[in-house]
Amino acid sequence: MNSNIAGSDANVDGSPARYRSRTKVLYLGAMLMQAPIPALPAPSAANLLTWYDWHARRLPWRAGPAERRRGVRPDPYRVWLSEVMLQQTTVTAVKGYFEAFTARWPTVGDLAAADEQDVMKAWAGLGYYARARNLKRCAEVVAAEHDARFPGDEAGLAALPGVGAYTSAAIAAIAFDQPATVVDGNVERVFTRLYAIETPLPAAKSMVRERVAALVPSDRPGEFAEATMDLGATICTPKRPACSLCPWTEACRARAAGTQEIYPQKAAKAARPVRRGAAFVAVRADGAVLMRRRPPRGLLGGMTEVPGSEWREGAITDPLAAAPFPADWRRLPAPVAHTFTHFHLELDLWRADVAATTAAPTGMWWSTVTEIDGEALPSVFRKVVAGAVGNDLPLRR
Numbered sequence: 001m002n003s004n005i006a007g008s009d010a011n012v013d014g015s016p017a018r019y020r021s022r023t024k025v026l027y028l029g030a031m032l033m034q035a036p037i038p039a040l041p042a043p044s045a046a047n048l049l050t051w052y053d054w055h056a057r058r059l060p061w062r063a064g065p066a067e068r069r070r071g072v073r074p075d076p077y078r079v080w081l082s083e084v085m086l087q088q089t090t091v092t093a094v095k096g097y098f099e100a101f102t103a104r105w106p107t108v109g110d111l112a113a114a115d116e117q118d119v120m121k122a123w124a125g126l127g128y129y130a131r132a133r134n135l136k137r138c139a140e141v142v143a144a145e146h147d148a149r150f151p152g153d154e155a156g157l158a159a160l161p162g163v164g165a166y167t168s169a170a171i172a173a174i175a176f177d178q179p180a181t182v183v184d185g186n187v188e189r190v191f192t193r194l195y196a197i198e199t200p201l202p203a204a205k206s207m208v209r210e211r212v213a214a215l216v217p218s219d220r221p222g223e224f225a226e227a228t229m230d231l232g233a234t235i236c237t238p239k240r241p242a243c244s245l246c247p248w249t250e251a252c253r254a255r256a257a258g259t260q261e262i263y264p265q266k267a268a269k270a271a272r273p274v275r276r277g278a279a280f281v282a283v284r285a286d287g288a289v290l291m292r293r294r295p296p297r298g299l300l301g302g303m304t305e306v307p308g309s310e311w312r313e314g315a316i317t318d319p320l321a322a323a324p325f326p327a328d329w330r331r332l333p334a335p336v337a338h339t340f341t342h343f344h345l346e347l348d349l350w351r352a353d354v355a356a357t358t359a360a361p362t363g364m365w366w367s368t369v370t371e372i373d374g375e376a377l378p379s380v381f382r383k384v385v386a387g388a389v390g391n392d393l394p395l396r397r
């Protein structure tokens with residue numbers, strides 16, 4: 001199977017893009033014109049749950065099948081926290097943050113009482129910082145208006161700050177065993193393959209939801225949600241799914257046709273625009289770096305940054321006008337690139353080495369070598385600082 005069928009357009013074989021694109025279409029057409037797929041058995045929730053009983057991932061926020069059989073219930077606070085952290089991020093990336101958060105704030109009441117800047121600092125590096133602010137607000141609402149207990153149904157959960165349709169369904173199912181329909185990216189991949197859904201995402205979302213909803217069992221709906229996620233994460237992977245180990249292999253239309261990797265089909269995305277800017281890293285003689293806080297609203301709102309220019313499409317004509325103070329600013333040869341959801345960013349780096357007695361301008365502060373890793377620095381500014389000072393600082397990336 002050509003793993004690039006549904007993947008990127010990277011020129012892996014050196015052939016011209018036009019030729020590769022045409023080859024891809026012909027290949028895809030040939031696959032879809034194969035002999036009709038014989039009637040297949042319907043997928044069964046029971047088969048999936050039996051597989052899950054043996055192969056469930058051990059996750060720090062999860063009550064596994066053996067624990068549930070012993071009467072252990074998942075903690076809604078931990079389920080909620082994990083689901084918010086996992087949006088747009090992998091389990092591997094989240095585990096350390098989850099353990100640090102729950103060690104420091106073991107209950108929703110503890111998080112509600114936390115200082116917002118401490119929460120932002122602990123979140124730094126996970127991205128999508130509006131979620132960190134909503135996390136704090138949601139904890140405050142649960143503590144103040146719900147007696148520190150999460151609502152037990154989708155509608156009540158969806159009314160909380162920052163809890164959207166997916167998250168409310170996931171918490172309702174996993175923490176409260178409600179028969180909610182939980183569809184994340186892994187589940188979309190599994191079900192578009194299982195039913196050979198050729199409509200591209202996102203238009204196919206409603207079709208996937210219907211198929212998932214029809215399979216949610218009345219007993220163990222929470223474990224069904226966890227099992228479909230686990231199947232997508234460990235067996236029905238984007239490349240080379242392990243169909244011989246899949247509990248739904250007999251029922252899977254894509255497996256029967258040999259077309260697993262062409263699903264899910266995706267509508268072409270618009271190209272991201274490129275914005276440019278300048279970032280100024282002032283380094284004091286003792287190694288401290290000048291920082292400031294971003295405005296509370298908007299992209300990376302309330303997070304920490306180094307001073308810099310606005311970000312916009314087109315050239316920055318007078319970058320030094322955005323420097324925090326006059327100094328011997330040197331432009332560094334390698335700019336920093338970072339991709340946000342809606343645009344690519346290219347930042348020119350400027351560095352100035354200044355005396356240990358240099359005062360921070362109003363609203364800014366010097367972050368010392370021991371303080372800097374604890375700052376609420378988003379990933380793009382971690383790259384900026386690392387790019388300007390090398391590996392001299394112990395920064396999380």
Ligand code: SF4
Nearest residue numbers: 236243246249252255
């Ligand atoms: S049989 Fe293969 S493609 Fe189909 S759902 Fe299972 S792992 Fe995915």
